[in-house]
Amino acid sequence: MNNIIKRFIPQILAILFVVLIFGFLTLNAQTNMDNRGIDFGFDFLSQESSFDVQFSLIEYSGSDSYARAFLVGLLNTLLVSFISIIICTILGVIIGVARLSSNYLIKNSAAWYVEFFRNIPLLLQIFFWYYAALRALPMPEKANAWFGVTYMTVKGYYIPAMVWENLNVFLYCALAAIISIIVLRNYANKLRDTQGKQIPVLLYSLALLILLPLLSFLFGGVSLGFEIPELKKLSKISYIYEGGISLPPELIALVLALSLYTSTFVAECVRAGIEGVSKGQKEAAASVGLKPNQVLKLVIMPQALRIIIPPTTNQYLNLTKNSSLAAAIAYPDLVLVFAGTALMQTGKAIEIVSITMLTYLTISLTIAAIMNWYNKKIEIKEK
């Protein structure tokens, strides 16, 4: 009995303390807001926002609600984080492996890259890429075509837009290809486990992935056209490209800065992971007759990944949170659109800041959950 009390009293006190603090803060905010005649509420979310946003993945105009403006900002944050995570992972793996290379030049340039980009504050890098790019890039009318149809200009990167017909048929075919690849892999695994037979899964998968969508073009009535950006005159000296898709320079600068910066940390995680697998493993694998690429794929990587995943998750979370620096260079992310313009226009500081905080928390927890799931999948399964 005494023991139980001893065990629970500190916990109850701790909870009580937290509740009291929280209650005090709420009450304090409430009285102060009452005194100053500020209402609390989330009604504003359904009101008309009456401001426009530069770049949006969904249809949006000033006559839409604040809730939709929130969605626009959220999607822009997710977009820039998603692209940057992919680029920083690819770059990070390459650089990380390069640092372990026996080639002096490769090894040292990778080391220099890491030391250079991780030791300069991110905000400065963002400003550098943005203003350096703005200064260096040509005006639209002077831009040279890259790959014949894309134009890199001070007002953005203009690329052709795809014009699909019967896009859904194509998507179904692609989905069918993916499902059949999964089925094939399971079948191949079963075959290997029960009969010891190996089939070239990769080759078959590639064939499926190319053939099925191709069939949809031939027989499904799918067609793909391109809308190529064309120069249009706005005034005597100013031009833009019309048609196609325009990627704003703000997005490009932000992706560059975020992915270059974070890739250095990912590279270090990768290096640590590979170095963390003991040499004996590699030698033992070689001695049982595995080829070098099999050694890497079947022995080294599965063990290295266990070391790489948790710290890399942290880097992904950092990257997503760092994307809020977008506001500095006018990229319309969640902070700029919602915690910036919307907050200013409504004055609902407490509501908007708490929604924004909760949103970042949710994004971070989701990324962490996905990475934890992956980590669970690849961790040692003791039997």
Next chain:
Amino acid sequence: MFKIIKQLTSVVAMFAVLFAFSTETMAAKKSKTLENTKKRGFVRCGVSQGLPGFSNADESGNWTGIDVDVCRAVAAATLGDATKVKFTPLSAKERFTALTSGEIDILSRNTTWTLSRDADIGLTFVGVNFYDGQGFMVRKGSGIASTSEFKNGTSVCTNLGTTTELNMRDFFDSRGISYEPVVFEKADEVVAAYDAGRCDTYTTDKSGLAAQRTKLSAPDDHVVLPETISKEPLGPVVRQGDSVWEDIVRWSLNTMIEAEEYGVNSSNADMMKTSNNPAIKRLVGAEGELGAAFGLDNEWNLRIIKQVGNYGESYKRNIADTGILPDRGPNELWTKGGILYVPPAR
């Protein structure tokens, strides 16, 4: 028994403290903000991060501008010294939060008076110290001479969190022109991006355009278009709930404007004490008991005029002589064809 008595007395003491508090707030004509300001010894004033003519700091940290002068006037009236102001530079995004949270007591930062700001977010606008309107700046070489020549796809640089964003949308929407808003948090970033050619036009209040133009690499290559697309009455703001403080700020500004109307300025203010005109005598504290209404002494307005000057002096010093807007336009006195008109101080 002794213990109980001790407890009882502490309870009584507690109630006494509570009661004391409530009676204090009941007492009329007392401004908490004024008391705190006097205790602190300086006025806390929120200004812009650097807008020449309105609020701008030089290398040694001296603030000048007509927005700055409003705060200096309040300091002269309440503390007797126009230099006793602590300036807090704020972005457009931070300004209202800084005021409502009590970090500053006056927001004098080229802020547009609108219904929703006045009514919604716990603020009170006390007057107008500059009548402005939103305009557009373009490159001279573009040949654009009027806003009617903007075409679909025009990219527009501007500041975050201002009425500008809303006016811009109203303007382009009503004309059915699609545009690309490029919205920065700080004015310097807008200038840098516009200068680099990111945008075809830069929009903000016309006074702001005139001031920011001086920061461009080649100011003469740019021109402000003649149209004004909105009303932007800019003025100082205070927190809601302290009506005495509100009155002090309002009448400090009004004093400067009325002083110009009656020809009272920093150099002749003392002589005006013997004027024949009772209105002028009231303005320099030689007649009536105007200060008492705010809990101030009777020479509060004289100090404003002597230390800061009248509105005309402030305008000339900060905006006309610096070449930002030599022509006063609507910011001329009503007696001289402008719209500056303040209620009488009596």
